[in-house]
Amino acid sequence: MKRRKLGTQGLETSELGLGCMGMSEFYGERNDEESTATLWRAIELGVDFFDTADMYGPFKNEELLGRALRGKRDKILIATKFGNVRGTDGSFQGINGRPEYVRACIEASLKRLETDHVDLYYQHRVDPTVPIEETVGAMAELVGQGKVRYLGLSEAAPATIRRAHAVHPISALQTEYSLWSREPEDELLATLRELGIGFVAYSPLGRGFLSGEFKKPEDLAPTDRRQFFPRFQGENFAKNLALVERVRELAAVRGVTAAQLALAWVMAQGEDIVAIPGTKRRDYLEQNVGAADIVLNAQELDALAEAAPKGAAAGARYADMSHVNR
Numbered sequence: 644m645k646r647r648k649l650g651t652q653g654l655e656t657s658e659l660g661l662g663c664m665g666m667s668e669f670y671g672e673r674n675d676e677e678s679t680a681t682l683w684r685a686i687e688l689g690v691d692f693f694d695t696a697d698m699y700g701p702f703k704n705e706e707l708l709g710r711a712l713r714g715k716r717d718k719i720l721i722a723t724k725f726g727n728v729r730g731t732d733g734s735f736q737g738i739n740g741r742p743e744y745v746r747a748c749i750e751a752s753l754k755r756l757e758t759d760h761v762d763l764y765y766q767h768r769v770d771p772t773v774p775i776e777e778t779v780g781a782m783a784e785l786v787g788q789g790k791v792r793y794l795g796l797s798e799a800a801p802a803t804i805r806r807a808h809a810v811h812p813i814s815a816l817q818t819e820y821s822l823w824s825r826e827p828e829d830e831l832l833a834t835l836r837e838l839g840i841g842f843v844a845y846s847p848l849g850r851g852f853l854s855g856e857f858k859k860p861e862d863l864a865p866t867d868r869r870q871f872f873p874r875f876q877g878e879n880f881a882k883n884l885a886l887v888e889r890v891r892e893l894a895a896v897r898g899v900t901a902a903q904l905a906l907a908w909v910m911a912q913g914e915d916i917v918a919i920p921g922t923k924r925r926d927y928l929e930q931n932v933g934a935a936d937i938v939l940n941a942q943e944l945d946a947l948a949e950a951a952p953k954g955a956a957a958g959a960r961y962a963d964m965s966h967v968n969r
Contacts (some may be wrong), residue, residue: 644689644935647917649841650814654793655765658910659935660692661685661928662845662921665791667704669868670851670923679711680922684717694722694817694919696767696847697752698803701729705888709757716758722815722843723752724767724797728842738966742781749785763815765795774797775807783811798967801834812939813840820844820916821876822853822905822947822955823886826968840853847909847918848873849956852883854902854927855891873958882957890952899937902927906934908947919967 647658665671666678676795682693693712695704705723712719717816725748728736755761761808764785766778793814794969797805807813816835826844835842850856852868857863860880861871870876887901894904902920913918920931961967 644932647841647914649763649843649915649917651813651839652793652812654814654841656692656917657690658917658919659906660722660843661690662688662919663695663704663708664699665695665921666923667700667707669699670921671864671867673703674710674923675707676888677925678707681925681928682708682711683715683921684925685928685932686715687768688929690928691718691791692720692917693721694843694918694921695756696724696727696746696765697755698724698727698729698767701731701733702751702755705752705755709755713757720762721756721758721775722765722795723756723761723812724765725749725752726767726770734798735940738768738770740766740773740775740778742777743777745781745785749790750785753790760790760792762792762869763795764791764793765797765815765817766799767797768966769796769799769803771969774841775803776810779807779810779813780793786811798969800968801830803835803969804838804840808840809836813838814843814918815843817843817845817919819960820909820912820918821847821849822847822890822908822951823883824960825953826864828953832913836913842913842916844909844916844918845921847920848902848905849883853887853890853905854900855887858884871962872960873911873962874956874960879958886951886955890947893943893946893950897943898939900930902930903934903937904947907937908940909942911939911944912933 795815891901
């Protein structure tokens, strides 16, 4: 597994990370035993960048990583997030970027993760009621205290990133990026590259749609939250399925899976990009890691651009887009 640098402050990770959210919530039933085995297998395969958040579970995902990675802390990098407020009953209670909330969140996350520091700490969503300078100022204090090594933002707009970066260097910006979510190409990636900030692509497989595993909306389990996303509903599903079929055809020519081709495309967009496909199963993990060995030539990249042009996906990323790109 090759490595990539995120930002200019020294953070370096495996070029593919592992998104851990689905191990605890949103994408069907939990299986902590298989999830733990998947985490261990990831380390064996050279993956050392694990992405979680306090809200996943809620709180259960950090606890899972804490248990599963006991004795392995020196082999891994942990990225977690704060800002999306959840109750113990799972209720969603808004966004909070107040300094006192930042300080409380890191203490709770460190306890659940069973560690004394987090390698990358993100503000999960920007709080429009709190100046970003105040939030990042509190995050910077955590760096000074040794509780956090590097800072990140998630779903922040270019203007917000500039203001945050002026307070303390931001090492990574995380947002959705894939063949069917190419909005970062408009202005975001250029801003990050100007400032020397790395990019972490979440949902690089379009929340699993680009893997080609879904043939109809009913393929989603009743507990799978993806059924509420516009791209997985009604006519949008059928239109997006046609897009996936085009990707699958190109993958067959190359002799790889649609998921591997889609991941290889993301990684080909720049050495400053780290993709974090999520899975809770070892077989999918091993398939995803295989994408790291795929080098796409110019003709293949052009063919993918034609098969899945910018804006081709039907439907918005979220039913409510008000909490992203702030």
